[in-house]
Amino acid sequence: MTIEEFKIKIKIRKAALSIFLFIYAAINIILRISGVYEKISNDFEKGFASSFSLGMLLGLAAACVIYVFKINCALKDEKKLKELCNYENDERRAMIKTKCGAYVILPMSLIITAAGITSLCLNQTVSITLICTAVFQLTTCCILKLYYSKKY
């Protein structure tokens, strides 16, 4: 992949993340103004569901902000852009990710977590089981990644 192609790719990524952050901020403001937070926090199950999903979204939003900042820095500096391009297309990193199953586990964990959040409104036991599964999968993936990073 050439630097120009990579530049276009990260610009698209930045736009997508910015849209996500904008929607997240807009929904948060609307919920705050309408007083939905106060209403659902009185009911334990709904309060737990909303707190968990909001915490999860807050974490995702924070990660997005950091990544957008990183992309902005890379777009301003050619050396950083090349370093980021090399890092993302590094063959050793790709091999480690393949070996620890990150390409499958990460999207799967995200889907399981989303299913867990959705089912929080229906059955708390099922949702906690789903969330625990996702966390365990991610932990296993991290341990394997550390192991293969040391090995190769």
Added chain:
Amino acid sequence: MKTRIPELRKKYRLSQEALALEVGTTRQTITSIEVGKYTASLPLAYKLAHYFGLSIEEVFDFSDISFSENNFK
């Protein structure tokens, strides 16, 4: 697999980071190749050899690889 990368880097006064930037990889990958933990792919081996103006055989040591007797020679 043994390589001559550390020797060539010293000769041309190159840091691992600078070499990684030139050949399109990371410093960690260069370190792993140098210590023999990781075997570079053919495109990366070619890029490294081409960067130093040498052939792949001159940069990487293939003496520990056994070849089949049934070749086309």
